[in-house]
Amino acid sequence: VQFFVATQRVFDLVIAANRLPVDRVVGADGTSQWHRSPGGLVTAMDSVMRHREGAWVGWAGETGEAPAPFEEGGMWLHPVALSDEERETYYEGFSNDTLWPIYHDVIVPAHFHREWWRSYRTVNERFADAVCQVAAQGAKVWIHDYQLQLVPAMVRERRPDVRIGWFNHIPFPPVELFAQLPWRSRILEGLLGADYLGFQRTPDAQNFLRACRQLDGRTTKGDLVTTQDPDGTSRRVRASAVPISVDHQGLEELARTESVQERAKEIRASLGDPEVVMLGVDRLDYTKGIRHRLKAYEELLADGTISSPKVTFVQVATPSRERVEAYKRLRTEVETVVGHINGAYSAIGAPAVHYLHQSYPRAEMAALFQAADIMLVTPLRDGMNLVAKEYVTCRHDDGGALVLSEFTGAWHELRQAFVCNPHDIEGLKQVMLRVMSLPAKDKRRAMRALRRRVADNDVQRWADTFLANLETAPERPSRATTK
Numbered sequence: 357v358q359f360f361v362a363t364q365r366v367f368d369l370v371i372a373a374n375r376l377p378v379d380r381v382v383g384a385d386g387t388s389q390w391h392r393s394p395g396g397l398v399t400a401m402d403s404v405m406r407h408r409e410g411a412w413v414g415w416a417g418e419t420g421e422a423p424a425p426f427e428e429g430g431m432w433l434h435p436v437a438l439s440d441e442e443r444e445t446y447y448e449g450f451s452n453d454t455l456w457p458i459y460h461d462v463i464v465p466a467h468f469h470r471e472w473w474r475s476y477r478t479v480n481e482r483f484a485d486a487v488c489q490v491a492a493q494g495a496k497v498w499i500h501d502y503q504l505q506l507v508p509a510m511v512r513e514r515r516p517d518v519r520i521g522w523f524n525h526i527p528f529p530p531v532e533l534f535a536q537l538p539w540r541s542r543i544l545e546g547l548l549g550a551d552y553l554g555f556q557r558t559p560d561a562q563n564f565l566r567a568c569r570q571l572d573g574r575t576t577k578g579d580l581v582t583t584q585d586p587d588g589t590s591r592r593v594r595a596s597a598v599p600i601s602v603d604h605q606g607l608e609e610l611a612r613t614e615s616v617q618e619r620a621k622e623i624r625a626s627l628g629d630p631e632v633v634m635l636g637v638d639r640l641d642y643t644k645g646i647r648h649r650l651k652a653y654e655e656l657l658a659d660g661t662i663s664s665p666k667v668t669f670v671q672v673a674t675p676s677r678e679r680v681e682a683y684k685r686l687r688t689e690v691e692t693v694v695g696h697i698n699g700a701y702s703a704i705g706a707p708a709v710h711y712l713h714q715s716y717p718r719a720e721m722a723a724l725f726q727a728a729d730i731m732l733v734t735p736l737r738d739g740m741n742l743v744a745k746e747y748v749t750c751r752h753d754d755g756g757a758l759v760l761s762e763f764t765g766a767w768h769e770l771r772q773a774f775v776c777n778p779h780d781i782e783g784l785k786q787v788m789l790r791v792m793s794l795p796a797k798d799k800r801r802a803m804r805a806l807r808r809r810v811a812d813n814d815v816q817r818w819a820d821t822f823l824a825n826l827e828t829a830p831e832r833p834s835r836a837t838t839k
């Protein structure tokens with residue numbers, strides 16, 4: 357009886373994302389455990405939802421029957437099931453082997469399969485049904501990311517009473533790339549089911565508006581696009597930028613704890629107290645430019661400009677999408693290069709590259725950030741990159757330096773970072789050397805400015821702005837809440 361009553365719960369705020377904030381992992385003995393899910397979306401939305409009452413609809417990371425809905429950390433989690441085949445076709449296939457490459461400059465080729473598209477539609481329908489089950493009359497429904505682009509129109513069809521917003525955590529591609537998708541018009545129609553569409557940067561919103569205009573002949577004016585619902589009514593949808601951020605206060609508090617500060621010292625000591633610790637923290641993804649930064653480091657070692665262990669490089673690479681071919685290849689390449697560098701430049705007990713293919717608790721990440729003199733964030737393309745903002749947040753001592761790729765959303769806000777073009781290996785080497793030799797006071801000045809920026813625009817402000825935009829769309833909120 358209790359279970360039946362529980363599933364009838366409805367909420368005024370419902371979010372839907374491919375993943376729940378926790379993944380269910382079933383052990384060899386059949387017992388299940390819940391682990392935090394990977395990725396920036398979960399980091400951001402977990403902080404947002406802990407301060408609000410609402411439901412989170414998403415996949416629990418395992419195939420087969422979905423676990424029953426349950427409460428966790430004040431959130432109502434409503435799992436959506438995926439079969440083995442759907443994991444392959446909807447998640448690994450269409451989401452991560454068709455859309456992901458197209459939305460990230462086709463760094464690797466995108467693959468197009470009609471059965472992947474069919475599966476994407478089916479799973480999006482399932483998410484839409486689940487959202488409608490838990491949404492109260494007139495609720496706000498906030499749909500996330502590229503995996504669920506058809507859900508806005510599907511929810512509108514079923515529930516005209518709710519307000520529908522969608523936020524894209526990754527870039528929205530230029531029209532020339534988006535045009536490659538055989539299902540491009542269906543995707544635009546799916547998104548236009550929303551009242552408000554949020555993007556990381558203004559150029560992303562503009563790419564979307566341009567696609568509506570150029571590919572489907574829709575009328576756009578400023579940040580508004582006119583669409584017709586299936587019943588013939590004309591409606592305007594707003595598309596604009598709302599850059600995502602981190603829980604600045606919560607993370608800084610954690611970074612200030614004695615245990616984290618002690619751990620940072622311990623990490624440096626176990627690295628042999630080098631003069632310079634360089635750090636990379638990424639999902640093991642080809643968008644992140646991991647090979648480019650390893651190449652730059654290797655060349656600096658090879659030409660004798662720096663030497664290990666005086667300069668040490670730590671690369672944390674979270675396992676990601678391990679069954680997708682392009683990710684398997686990347687892992688082999690990265691691990692081969694790391695082995696090569698270590699073979700040539702390590703000493704006993706002092707590897708030149710510390711490579712960690714593991715996930716860590718937040719406190720350990722905060723300690724790593726504090727232990728690093730130079731944070732290397734060098735993606736070839738990234739919607740935002742929360743790691744950059746987390747690093748800055750953890751440097752309450754104003755120490756450290758952020759090297760940041762111009763191809764991240766974060767660069768559009770964090771202009772005091774040391775910019776790099778990761779394709780330019782020579783340039784990347786020069787930035788590393790410049791930062792190593794720059795007077796501490798110059799680095800501190802840059803860090804202070806970066807920290808102010810992130811403190812002023814934290815994740816709660818991002819969520820408030822998004823929800824205010826959703827509330828008033830297609831009009832803008834009367835008082836702008838973003839800078």
Ligand code: ADP
Nearest residue numbers: 395396397399638639674714715716741742743
């Ligand atoms: P993406 O969403 O593409 O993974 P982001 O940089 O925006 O990239 O977000 C990554 C998130 O995952 C950050 O919150 C970061 O701290 C976290 N993270 C990355 N690597 C690890 C790891 N090895 N262990 C724990 N958390 C990690």
Ligand code: F6P
Nearest residue numbers: 375394395396397398501525526
């Ligand atoms: O926004 C980037 C993103 O795809 C998120 O949707 C997700 O949280 C993260 O990367 C991790 O990817 P995955 O859910 O495929 O492990």
